[in-house]
Amino acid sequence: MQTLANKQGAGAAEGAPEGDRTPLLARANVYKIGVQVAAPIAAMFILLALWQVIVQGARVPNYILPAPSAFLPAVGRNWPELWSATFTTGEEAIVGFLAAIVFSIPLALLLASIRVVRDMIYPLVVFFQVVPKIAVAPLLIVWFGANKMSVIILTWALCFFPILVNSMTGFMAIDEQQLYITKSMGASRWQTFRYLRFQSALPFIFAGLRIAVVLAVVGVIVGEFVGSNAGLGYIIQASSGILNTSLIFADLVVLTVLGLVLNYIVVGAEWLLMPWKRKVSRSL
Amino acid sequence: MTLGRNTVSTHTTDRGVPATSKSGAPGVGIEIDGVSKKYLSGSRWNTALEPINLTVRPGEFVSVLGPSGCGKSTLMLMVAGLLPPSAGRVVIGGKEVTKPVTDVGIVFQNHLLLEFRTAIDNVALQEIMRGTPKAEARRKAHALLDRMGIGAAADRYPDQLSGGMRQRAAIARAFIHNPAMLLMDEPFGALDAISRVRMQHELERLWLDEYRKTVLFITHSVEEAVRLSDRVVVLSSSPGRLVEEITVDVPRPRPLVIDEDPALAGYSRGIYELFGRLGVFGD
Numbered sequence: 006m007q008t009l010a011n012k013q014g015a016g017a018a019e020g021a022p023e024g025d026r027t028p029l030l031a032r033a034n035v036y037k038i039g040v041q042v043a044a045p046i047a048a049m050f051i052l053l054a055l056w057q058v059i060v061q062g063a064r065v066p067n068y069i070l071p072a073p074s075a076f077l078p079a080v081g082r083n084w085p086e087l088w089s090a091t092f093t094t095g096e097e098a099i100v101g102f103l104a105a106i107v108f109s110i111p112l113a114l115l116l117a118s119i120r121v122v123r124d125m126i127y128p129l130v131v132f133f134q135v136v137p138k139i140a141v142a143p144l145l146i147v148w149f150g151a152n153k154m155s156v157i158i159l160t161w162a163l164c165f166f167p168i169l170v171n172s173m174t175g176f177m178a179i180d181e182q183q184l185y186i187t188k189s190m191g192a193s194r195w196q197t198f199r200y201l202r203f204q205s206a207l208p209f210i211f212a213g214l215r216i217a218v219v220l221a222v223v224g225v226i227v228g229e230f231v232g233s234n235a236g237l238g239y240i241i242q243a244s245s246g247i248l249n250t251s252l253i254f255a256d257l258v259v260l261t262v263l264g265l266v267l268n269y270i271v272v273g274a275e276w277l278l279m280p281w282k283r284k285v286s287r288s289l
Numbered sequence: 290m291t292l293g294r295n296t297v298s299t300h301t302t303d304r305g306v307p308a309t310s311k312s313g314a315p316g317v318g319i320e321i322d323g324v325s326k327k328y329l330s331g332s333r334w335n336t337a338l339e340p341i342n343l344t345v346r347p348g349e350f351v352s353v354l355g356p357s358g359c360g361k362s363t364l365m366l367m368v369a370g371l372l373p374p375s376a377g378r379v380v381i382g383g384k385e386v387t388k389p390v391t392d393v394g395i396v397f398q399n400h401l402l403l404e405f406r407t408a409i410d411n412v413a414l415q416e417i418m419r420g421t422p423k424a425e426a427r428r429k430a431h432a433l434l435d436r437m438g439i440g441a442a443a444d445r446y447p448d449q450l451s452g453g454m455r456q457r458a459a460i461a462r463a464f465i466h467n468p469a470m471l472l473m474d475e476p477f478g479a480l481d482a483i484s485r486v487r488m489q490h491e492l493e494r495l496w497l498d499e500y501r502k503t504v505l506f507i508t509h510s511v512e513e514a515v516r517l518s519d520r521v522v523v524l525s526s527s528p529g530r531l532v533e534e535i536t537v538d539v540p541r542p543r544p545l546v547i548d549e550d551p552a553l554a555g556y557s558r559g560i561y562e563l564f565g566r567l568g569v570f571g572d
Binding site for chain 2: 180182183185186187188189190191192196200201204205207279281
């Protein structure tokens with residue numbers, strides 16, 4: 006429909022890219038997407054096959070490095086345990102990550118909008134950003150006990166700064182000329198935020214969220230290492246004590262999938278909230 | 290006079306007496322009264338613009354023409370209330386400008402459309418900011434984009450538009466709210482020569498048919514200034530100084546290319562000779 010409309014109308018305007026909105030699932034696109042999905046999967050299989058061959062050929066003991074044939078079935082064997090651990094870990098990661106968003110984005114807006122506040126607080130922000138948060142983990146156990154709370158707070162602390170710093174950059178990165186236009190429209194402070202600042206900052210905010218979501222998984226695992234009796238990190242900790250290396254690798258498989266899922270949730274939110282950045286193949 | 294064109298407005302050659310049009314009142318007068326601009330560069334004050342006196346009558350189309358560095362963009366920002374003058378004052382419609390003027394439409398060389406809004410939503414934003422309900426603002430914006438020949442591209446993001454289409458959308462945004470004046474700073478400066486001529490033609494037609502109000506148009510193109518204006522104000526550069534005002538007494542609509550009209554071509558030649566005398570082209 007769009008293509009038709011283009012031909013009738015905008016074709017009259019010079020330099021109009023003719024019919025540049027091909028339907029998303031045109032045949033050529035299906036092929037492209039197929040290749041994009043299939044290629045990395047194929048590469049993964051080749052890697053696993055090589056791994057299998059090398060481990061078997063060199064007779065590496067199972068407790069040092071298990072072959073895929075050893076640890077992949079371990080995922081199935083330990084499924085109930087891993088599945089409930091995934092819930093625990095996933096919940097802690099998501100709660101810590103969301104809490105970081107709730108605190109960091111409004112603070113970023115405050116720092117970006119008010120000069121005095123920025124001058125006062127930003128040096129402190131830099132200071133706390135430099136403190137290695139993971140080193141504080143044992144202290145959190147002392148303060149909050151060996152429980153979910155400690156894990157979530159550690160995750161929160163790791164996610165907080167990348168979101169804060171990126172969002173602040175985003176809220177401040179506005180073209181002066183762009184503001185000329187909104188000022189001439191008589192825009193209020195709120196309107197300027199709602200129609201200009203917020204969307205201008207979104208790409209920066211999401212850059213921060215992408216960094217933070219990876220750190221969220223790191224934070225949860227370290228938190229569980231230090232003081233927890235549940236979750237995927239705890240299973241790794243417990244398995245390493247009894248040299249159950251296959252279970253560690255099975256756990257890593259699940260953990261990687263969890264990390265990917267969380268990452269794609271952020272990517273999905275980005276796709277939803279920034280329709281203007283969607284890349285529709287236009288050169289067919 | 291209208292050369293058989295189907296228009297609502299009544300055109301007139303008598304400059305200074307604006308024709309009536311759909312847009313009602315002929316806009317506001319602009320008085321630029323001894324306005325100058327200096328800025329601090331390191332520890333030295335540089336003069337961007339020497340004191341300028343200029344009066345633009347309601348409904349008049351005035352171009353400010355000059356080489357780069359003559360402070361013409363600075364002048365426009367001061368008229369818009371976006372930059373305070375170092376001395377002098379700007380009076381618009383009888384009121385001194387002290388804060389950003391809002392009864393205005395502004396177009397810059399850089400289209401400055403918001404990348405995250407579609408063409409129609411960019412145009413509608415002008416109305417939404419002024420309190421028009423979203424649905425009505427969008428309806429108005431669509432009608433306007435249709436008239437400007439880019440209705441079919443209304444739902445595209447600026448990234449997906451050609452240069453000419455972006456500039457059309459920017460112009461639509463500048464006058465959808467029927468402001469009392471239009472300020473345009475090199476609006477076609479980033480376009481290729483052919484699009485440029487075409488856009489000049491469309492702007493004149495739009496101005497004659499839809500929006501017959503005060504326009505202050507900044508350009509460095511002699512042809513563009515002569516082609517579009519009732520009056521051309523020539524500035525010299527470094528520092529900017531007003532050297533001449535030329536009234537272009539040629540009826541509208543004017544031909545696509547100024548060479549077609551000996552009178553227009555004569556004005557253009559005259560301005561080039563003036564630039565020659567000012568040493569704009571070197572020795």
